[in-house]
Amino acid sequence: MKIANMKLHTLSLALIGVYACSADYDPASYVDRSCGTDLSNLWLDVIAVVDNSRGMTNKGLSYVASSIISVFGKNTRIGSSSAEPRTTRLGLVTYNSVATQNADLNQYQSIEDAYYGIYGALSTTVNTTESYLTTGLNAAVELFSRQSFRSNRQHYRKVIIVYASEYNGRGEFDPVPIANRLKASGVNIITIAYEQPGSAGLLQGLSQIASPGFSFSGDNIAGNLVKEIQTALLQSNCFCPNDWTQYRGSYSDPTSYRYGVCLLPVNLPKVWASAKMACSMKSNRTHLATEFTQAKHDFIFNLAQHSNFKQNPYTYHIGLNFVNGAWIWDQPAGQSPVNLKSWSNWQTGFPIGSPASQSVVSNIQNGVTTKWNNIAMYTAAADYVCETYSCDTDNYCDADFVYDN
Numbered sequence: 001m002k003i004a005n006m007k008l009h010t011l012s013l014a015l016i017g018v019y020a021c022s023a024d025y026d027p028a029s030y031v032d033r034s035c036g037t038d039l040s041n042l043w044l045d046v047i048a049v050v051d052n053s054r055g056m057t058n059k060g061l062s063y064v065a066s067s068i069i070s071v072f073g074k075n076t077r078i079g080s081s082s083a084e085p086r087t088t089r090l091g092l093v094t095y096n097s098v099a100t101q102n103a104d105l106n107q108y109q110s111i112e113d114a115y116y117g118i119y120g121a122l123s124t125t126v127n128t129t130e131s132y133l134t135t136g137l138n139a140a141v142e143l144f145s146r147q148s149f150r151s152n153r154q155h156y157r158k159v160i161i162v163y164a165s166e167y168n169g170r171g172e173f174d175p176v177p178i179a180n181r182l183k184a185s186g187v188n189i190i191t192i193a194y195e196q197p198g199s200a201g202l203l204q205g206l207s208q209i210a211s212p213g214f215s216f217s218g219d220n221i222a223g224n225l226v227k228e229i230q231t232a233l234l235q236s237n238c239f240c241p242n243d244w245t246q247y248r249g250s251y252s253d254p255t256s257y258r259y260g261v262c263l264l265p266v267n268l269p270k271v272w273a274s275a276k277m278a279c280s281m282k283s284n285r286t287h288l289a290t291e292f293t294q295a296k297h298d299f300i301f302n303l304a305q306h307s308n309f310k311q312n313p314y315t316y317h318i319g320l321n322f323v324n325g326a327w328i329w330d331q332p333a334g335q336s337p338v339n340l341k342s343w344s345n346w347q348t349g350f351p352i353g354s355p356a357s358q359s360v361v362s363n364i365q366n367g368v369t370t371k372w373n374n375i376a377m378y379t380a381a382a383d384y385v386c387e388t389y390s391c392d393t394d395n396y397c398d399a400d401f402v403y404d405n
């Protein structure tokens with residue numbers, strides 16, 4: 001048997017992944033938190049959808065097998081049997097003119113299982129030149145519906161990694177509609193193009209299938225393809241609970257850099273002290289929003305304008321308040337306060353009065369933006385903005401928090 005003869009040192013070579021270790025986020029650094037980058041704590045449901053038609057070639061298939069194994073590496077918890085909830089299940093579908101489910105999402109319970117299963121399934125191509133990605137995507141939909149959506153892992157992000165040597169977009173084989181349905185239901189799609197002589201247009205075809213920024217070329221196998229896929233998986237694993245908005249570089253550009261920070265505009269006016277309490281009750285990593293930078297302030301103002309906040313003037317509480325002689329930012333329960341530094345956004349003439357009696361801050365509209373006004377903690381009811389850590393490899397979120405907070 002071919003698989004049994006594989007030398008184990010091949011396995012250890014294949015397991016050399018790229019790891020970025022991450023320290024706990026330090027709010028005192030006065031930068032917004034970034035997404036976790038710890039592959040050993042990845043928590044996803046992933047299906048590899050691999051073209052095994054003749055165009056792929058046996059050599060190409062063995063590259064694909066080693067690529068899939070290297071992407072995860074020896075520290076990722078493959079399977080779901082660990083007591084730690086941060087595990088990744090990995091399924092395998094191959095396709096040519098038809099699709100085959102080689103491994104459902106519960107089959108591999110360790111990276112070794114995955115190694116033997118994947119090399120076994122991807123040892124030879126099928127003798128056909130027909131290759132219809134649509135059939136592979138349909139099999140992945142079926143597998144996610146049966147084992148991931150509406151399961152106890154419903155709140156885990158779902159990812160499909162497509163390895164293809166050909167793109168057939170004609171008529172009933174057009175994979176775009178099913179890819180769009182998958183993406184609309186929250187599944188991310190990563191594509192890797194194994195361009196063959198005569199299969200020009202593959203990369204372009206697959207880029208219509210992929211989630212933004214997740215379309216890669218298989219020619220890069222010797223370069224950083226593994227790193228590119230790992231980064232796409234880490235980004236897929238970094239998300240916000242339902243109704244929260246992930247803070248990103250630009251409000252108007254959904255593909256701009258995403259921070260490990262989620263924001264929730266609440267249009268249910270409360271006095272500042274009650275708003276602070278309401279945010280902190282949502283989780284022990286939730287607090288009234290910080291505005292360390294102009295960019296964050298602008299993002300939050302955009303969010304407020306898209307959130308049915310009371311207008312004329314827009315007025316909403318943020319986490320700045322005066323405690324023990326200093327302006328500080330609200331933080332999650334039990335964490336040290338962070339002093340106001342560098343950038344500030346006071347309305348002209350503010351802070352006013354005695355900070356002891358007007359000790360909390362609301363953003364109040366002044367022309368085309370909003371400015372910080374210090375007000376009293378218990379008198380003026382206003383909308384407010386909560387902030388929390390994104391769900392990612394450094395921060396597991398349970399189903400209750402993702403769906404219902």
Ligand SMILES: *[C@@H]1O[C@H](CO)[C@@H](O)[C@H](O)[C@H]1NC(C)=O
Nearest residue numbers: 054124125126127128129130
């Ligand atoms: C592959 O199929 C073609 C016909 O479709 C046949 O001529 C050829 O011999 C087959 N090759 C192998 C290795 O079976």
Ligand SMILES: *[C@@H]1O[C@H](CO)[C@@H](O)[C@H](O)[C@H]1NC(C)=O
Nearest residue numbers: 283284285333334396397398
């Ligand atoms: C915060 O909540 C998480 C998850 O519910 C828990 O694991 C952790 O111990 C809590 N931390 C504190 C300081 O209470």
